[in-house]
Amino acid sequence: MINYLLFAAKRFLQLVAVVFSGVSVAFFVSHLSPIDPVEAAIRRSTRNSNVNPEAVEKMRETLTALYGVDVPMWQQFTNFWSKVVVGDFGPSLLSFPTPTMDLVLRALPWTVGLLLVTVLGTWCIGNFLGAFAGYFQNNKYLKAFGIVTMSIQPIPYYIVAFLTLILLAFIWPILPLGGGYAIGLVQEWSWVFVLSVMKHAILPILSLILVGLGLWFLGMRALVSNIISEDYVVFAELAGVSKPKIVISYVMRNALVPQLTALAMAIGGIFSGTIITEQVFSYPGLGSLLVRAVNSGDYTLVLAVSSVAVAAVAVAIFIVDLLHPLLDPRIKVE
Numbered sequence: 001m002i003n004y005l006l007f008a009a010k011r012f013l014q015l016v017a018v019v020f021s022g023v024s025v026a027f028f029v030s031h032l033s034p035i036d037p038v039e040a041a042i043r044r045s046t047r048n049s050n051v052n053p054e055a056v057e058k059m060r061e062t063l064t065a066l067y068g069v070d071v072p073m074w075q076q077f078t079n080f081w082s083k084v085v086v087g088d089f090g091p092s093l094l095s096f097p098t099p100t101m102d103l104v105l106r107a108l109p110w111t112v113g114l115l116l117v118t119v120l121g122t123w124c125i126g127n128f129l130g131a132f133a134g135y136f137q138n139n140k141y142l143k144a145f146g147i148v149t150m151s152i153q154p155i156p157y158y159i160v161a162f163l164t165l166i167l168l169a170f171i172w173p174i175l176p177l178g179g180g181y182a183i184g185l186v187q188e189w190s191w192v193f194v195l196s197v198m199k200h201a202i203l204p205i206l207s208l209i210l211v212g213l214g215l216w217f218l219g220m221r222a223l224v225s226n227i228i229s230e231d232y233v234v235f236a237e238l239a240g241v242s243k244p245k246i247v248i249s250y251v252m253r254n255a256l257v258p259q260l261t262a263l264a265m266a267i268g269g270i271f272s273g274t275i276i277t278e279q280v281f282s283y284p285g286l287g288s289l290l291v292r293a294v295n296s297g298d299y300t301l302v303l304a305v306s307s308v309a310v311a312a313v314a315v316a317i318f319i320v321d322l323l324h325p326l327l328d329p330r331i332k333v334e
Helices: 001-033 036-046 053-067 072-082 100-135 141-153 157-171 191-227 231-236 245-282 285-296 299-327
Strands: none
Touching: 001 053, 036 245, 053 285, 053 299, 100 141, 100 191, 100 245, 100 299, 141 191, 141 299, 157 191, 157 245, 191 245, 245 285, 245 299, 285 299
16 A cells, blocks of 8 residues: 555656646747737727827736736746646736636536546447457447448548538537537526537537547457457356456456556547537637637637646546556556
């Protein structure tokens, strides 16, 4: 137990280092961009009105002090981290003077919900079917499913997303075209709102599952094809253990550890895929918020979304890493 706690402590220090490095890179990339946040805010405020030049100059001085761009870069960096540790990224240029974290926290539940359902759904379904396909190699239905997944796997995600949108929301309009919930509904904990959210989430989830399912199915099938010749599987078959139990308790259990490692490596790519998803289906998550921030030059909002994304992906990988010794007793924690 002590060894495991030391292992967890080391992984936690690595987590802190990864988050610090990732957020720092996001800071320098955003601050070294050619976009001047102060001038962008002034142009947005004075675009449709005639403002006194003195008022514009006063606004420029106030915004320069507010965003802290009147000091050297190293001091901006230290000031940034002194605020970030308490969750303060400053006001958003896009929705001034709303704090950026307020906008992020409004969008975060939508993306987290979408990711949880799609990641867990594709990983569980793909591994379960892949295990049976690897064990029952002559099953015609699992063979057909494998052919379908291999056919879909090379197709770019955005094409799959548009095809599902055209097919199920336009040609056969059984699902809404986009959005997170029906127009006119109040965001509250009611059955009407929850059912509307679930209905609007079907298309984004379905498109992500169609693309991601093949990866886990084909990976698990290949792993199981190598495991079924192991001695403990042969002995279980000779002992009369039922085949479904052999697949679940003997074969699949030993093949899940590499798949869990692959899941940790794929989490970052899965998150980036949701950016396209939210754009195609007009879903109100972090991806849509990030695109709006980039298009409007709101570097404080870009930095906040990027930082939250880095922290979320790093924490997910950290949790997966901690599960390895618990799932596979062959892994020694030193």
